[in-house]
Amino acid sequence: MSNHHETLAQLFLDGEEEKAFEYVETLLIDHPQLYLFEDILTPAMYYIGELWEKNKITVADEHLATGICDFIISKLDTNLSEGVNSSKKQPKVMLFGVEEEQHYIGLKMAANTFRAEGWKVRYLGPNLRLEHSLSQLHKFKPDVIGISAALSYRLSTLKNIIHELAHLDWRPTLLIGGRMAKSYGLSDLESNQVIVIRDLKHLEEWLQEGVESIYNETS
Numbered sequence: 095m096s097n098h099h100e101t102l103a104q105l106f107l108d109g110e111e112e113k114a115f116e117y118v119e120t121l122l123i124d125h126p127q128l129y130l131f132e133d134i135l136t137p138a139m140y141y142i143g144e145l146w147e148k149n150k151i152t153v154a155d156e157h158l159a160t161g162i163c164d165f166i167i168s169k170l171d172t173n174l175s176e177g178v179n180s181s182k183k184q185p186k187v188m189l190f191g192v193e194e195e196q197h198y199i200g201l202k203m204a205a206n207t208f209r210a211e212g213w214k215v216r217y218l219g220p221n222l223r224l225e226h227s228l229s230q231l232h233k234f235k236p237d238v239i240g241i242s243a244a245l246s247y248r249l250s251t252l253k254n255i256i257h258e259l260a261h262l263d264w265r266p267t268l269l270i271g272g273r274m275a276k277s278y279g280l281s282d283l284e285s286n287q288v289i290v291i292r293d294l295k296h297l298e299e300w301l302q303e304g305v306e307s308i309y310n311e312t313s
């Protein structure tokens with residue numbers, strides 16, 4: 095098995111952001127961006143989590159690694175927005191992390207994945223209170239709302255958000271992602287309006303197959 099993620103994690107911990115980006119660019123010669131996100135950057139961050147759990151790195155190291163991972167995702171996003179053809183009618187997605195949730199790297203990758211597929215994206219970051227997300231939602235009226243939650247004790251907040259957003263009058267599709275979706279499945283939250291997304295490969299599948307009705311409505 096490749097240990098690209100460990101090499102990359104070490105570059106993060108050494109604070110080598112330019113070298114880390116060069117490493118990523120080399121991987122992108124032979125692999126799609128989805129592979130980079132799902133199979134390299136995500137395992138690199140999980141590996142950072144293991145080192146942290148074992149007390150081999152400090153919280154400051156973890157923050158440094160997150161900062162460099164974020165830098166890479168942002169840099170890839172800039173390359174992307176230059177290439178996207180915005181002349182055709184685009185479906186819209188808004189993404190945010192639930193109140194008090196600080197973990198946002200996966201959410202940002204999801205935003206980038208939507209952009210790569212030509213969607214109009216509003217990425218609002220983590221830790222957004224429902225009242226604030228609602229004000230932006232009413233302005234933007236997205237076809238899809240992507241919500242992220244990592245920690246298990248966010249479940250009641252998540253349920254509350256789903257309940258509120260499912261009643262929006264234009265009936266957006268709600269995609270639930272994040273570590274909670276990955277670890278706990280959350281299938282009891284699903285309905286014809288709410289879809290739990292395990293990871294970015296699952297998101298990509300949904301973007302390819304499950305999304306036709308949204309494209310039809312916006313064209």
Ligand code: B12
Pocket residue numbers: 131132135136139140142143144146147153156157160189194195196197198199200201203204240241242243244245246269270271272273274276291292293294295297
């Ligand atoms: C970096 C990190 C932090 C950083 C967060 C930086 C940031 N701004 O994101 C800081 C230091 C702030 C932090 C804080 C905490 N953390 Co932390 N953290 C991590 C770490 C190491 C990496 C997180 C990460 O970036 N993962 C990489 C991303 C890409 O993975 P992901 O989120 O799972 O996303 C994937 C999917 O879920 C999906 N996805 C995610 N969101 C969305 C959204 C949509 C719409 C879609 C479609 C898909 C999608 O896409 C990704 C690719 O598949 C993890 C370890 C781990 N295993 O994840 C611990 C971890 C999540 N943290 C943990 C804990 C306990 C905490 C704290 C409670 C610690 C504390 N005592 O203060 C706090 C809580 C802060 C808070 N209020 O939210 C635990 C959680 C354990 C648990 N039982 O839930 C973990 C697992 C570490 C551990 N092994 O113990 N953390």
